[in-house]
Amino acid sequence: MAKLYRAIERVTFADGRRSLEMGEVDSLKGVTKKGIQVLMKKGAIAPVSSPPLKILPGWERKAEVLKEAKIEDVEDLLTADLPEVAKELEVSLEGLEEAADQARQWIEA
Amino acid sequence: MPRTTEALSFVAADVEVSQDGITWVDLSCYGTSIAVTGGDRGTGEINVFCDERPIVRAGKKASQDLTIRYAYTEEVTGPFEQMRNWDDAVGGQIYARYWPAGRVAGNFVFETGRAIITSFQDPGGEAGSGDPVLGEIVVKTEELTKSVWVS
Numbered sequence: 001m002a003k004l005y006r007a008i009e010r011v012t013f014a015d016g017r018r019s020l021e022m023g024e025v026d027s028l029k030g031v032t033k034k035g036i037q038v039l040m041k042k043g044a045i046a047p048v049s050s051p052p053l054k055i056l057p058g059w060e061r062k063a064e065v066l067k068e069a070k071i072e073d074v075e076d077l078l079t080a081d082l083p084e085v086a087k088e089l090e091v092s093l094e095g096l097e098e099a100a101d102q103a104r105q106w107i108e109a
Numbered sequence: 110m111p112r113t114t115e116a117l118s119f120v121a122a123d124v125e126v127s128q129d130g131i132t133w134v135d136l137s138c139y140g141t142s143i144a145v146t147g148g149d150r151g152t153g154e155i156n157v158f159c160d161e162r163p164i165v166r167a168g169k170k171a172s173q174d175l176t177i178r179y180a181y182t183e184e185v186t187g188p189f190e191q192m193r194n195w196d197d198a199v200g201g202q203i204y205a206r207y208w209p210a211g212r213v214a215g216n217f218v219f220e221t222g223r224a225i226i227t228s229f230q231d232p233g234g235e236a237g238s239g240d241p242v243l244g245e246i247v248v249k250t251e252e253l254t255k256s257v258w259v260s
Contacts, residue, residue: 012206012218012256016131019256035259038215044257 003027004075004107005036005045025108027079048107050075056106062099065089074103119143123212124177126188126246128195130204130223139179139188141243143207145219145253147173173250175205175221181232181242189244193229196246201226205248208258218258221250 005028011020013031020026025048028036039045050073054063063072069085071077077100086093124140125133151168181189195203206220228247234240 010254010256012220012258014258014260031259035214039257039259042215042257044215044259 003079004048004050005039006048006108007044008046009042009044011039011044023108025078025104027075029079048075051107053077053103056103065091066099074107077103078107117210119209121211122207122209124205124207126177126192127204128191128198128202133206134188134191136177136179136188137212139182140177141180142176142178144176145173146176147171147249148252170252173221173253174227175224175248175250175253176245177205177248178243178245181244189232192226192244192246193231196226196229201229203246203248205250212258214258214260216258218256219253220256221248221253224248224250 004025006025007020007022010022013019015030017030028039028045031039036045040047052063052073053059053066053071053076056063056074066072066077066085066089069080069088071080071085080100082096082100083093086096089096122140122143123135123137124143125135125137127133148170150170152165153168154163154165156163179188184190192203195201203224203226204221205224206218208216208218210216212218225248226246227249228245230245232242232244234242
């Protein structure tokens, strides 16, 4: 099953987290498999295919570094435990979060 | 084209209100009706000498009002007491949301976002009537947003 989904309709969560606006991409972490199936059947979300990080413009070096933590595509980055990855790669968490934001913006564009 | 089989009634709707958008009060077992008004788009028009028809242009949309009627009770933690306190608070802030087809994953939910209580009616009634007393609250919102609900 895909791990990233694009909101085709606005989605509101029962657990009170921020609603997913149309066009946003999210891993839907915490949503049950049945919940995801219901959303897909409703046409509210669609799975997103995840490009490898090395094809993002200017990301050749970043992709090489992240590969050491087995993060190779956008999906891997957006679903990773960033604090753990920052510790493993000995990089700043802020920089990693910024990279994840960039990747998210790229895939949402 | 054959008539739709997807029409639904409002009998199984759910409705909730909140003062902060975080902690919600379920009104579903008190609520009796929800009415939505407003949201009309303004228009402007002029006539010119050479043509009988007007020139019509679109303006902006107006705010929307949500009127919720519910069974009045005197429970200490009942919705009447809670919403009356919210109406008394400065600004009368409130959030409201409702599911026409019920609070089930995959159904639509309509949300006011941060809204304002514009009217809160204390109870009234008639001597001869056996009808349960109703309370009414009117909420003004910039717009009702529609989302798909997921649990």
